[in-house]
């Protein structure tokens with residue numbers, strides 16, 4: 319109480335007037351009564367030239383589902399999630415089944431809205447597309463929260479770091495060695511200091527070629543560049559362990575999804591057997607999925623993706639849970655969302671920037687943030703700090 323009186327009266331006992339900033343917030347406070355009165359959903363995709371492959375799938379196109387939540391006082395919150403397939407189903411689920419749960423709601427009620435949708439989709443939404451729909455709605459709510467108080471999301475979440483390390487991701491298994499080296503060298507030339515390449519060539523049946531490719535990449539890029547490997551679920555545990563031992567001297571930052579993402583025992587076996595840190599989580603959902611990864615000792619680095627696993631609301635809980643187990647977070651993809659979350663997570667390592675998304679980002683956003691020297695700087699704007707190119711989004715909406 320004493321502290322409050324001193325705060326109000328100032329050092330010399332005079333009455334303190336509220337600062338202009340707090341007046342603005344107070345005025346905004348009055349506006350915090352706003353309600354969601356319109357939900358718009360867009361779907362925009364781009365073809366990926368030459369449809370590259372990793373060890374288990376070919377990627378022909380990438381798309382964003384974009385949700386705009388409009389309020390009765392004229393603010394709009396924007397969320398994005400992405401897909402290789404299934405974007406129309408995500409959009410349909412939001413438009414036909416979930417939008418009605420949002421209309422008239424207080425956008426600040428992120429926990430209540432999350433719980434409501436979680437139970438509403440329970441029979442079809444433990445993982446996968448339904449969770450992409452929940453995630454993109456939750457992200458739009460947090461963008462809206464930032465806009466309501468005029469703060470970038472990372473500040474709203476308690477973050478301070480504005481400049482975050484980001485690695486370039488590509489290096490597909492369908493590339494021959496020349497294409498692989500060309501792409502990775504191009505990333506380094508563009509200023510990246512960490513790059514990720516795929517392993518598991520020939521559907522994971524030629525680990526001898528993986529060893530050759532990784533050693534060649536290390537030789538060509540030199541010792542100062544961080545190299546990560548992503549097997550995209552290619553191997554069984556014994557093969558992954560063998561590969562990890564063969565590459566032990568190549569200074570690999572992490573070995574991602576060495577076995578099937580659902581094979582938690584296999585992941586734990588790999589992790590216990592090799593010196594390279596194991597990363598996984600892009601195919602896991604919710605705090606319950608994170609709990610299972612932790613319980614099994616499945617990984618050193620958790621890669622759960624806010625655009626899939628339950629949005630900002632759920633990712634923060636996953637951050638706390640993994641921090642309690644002294645594990646690191648390096649979220650999968652979607653650097654424009656994860657920059658805010660990694661900034662605010664004490665155990666957040668760095669961001670991933672998939673090179674295949676560059677054309678989609680240029681199409682969908684106005685002046686999207688670009689990494690420089692392997693660093694992504696969070697924009698100053700409120701919420702996510704992103705501006706949609708609405709003309710393009712409406713023009714290419716499928």
Ligand SMILES: [Mg+2]
Pocket residue numbers: 548550574575600
């Ligand atoms: Mg991956």
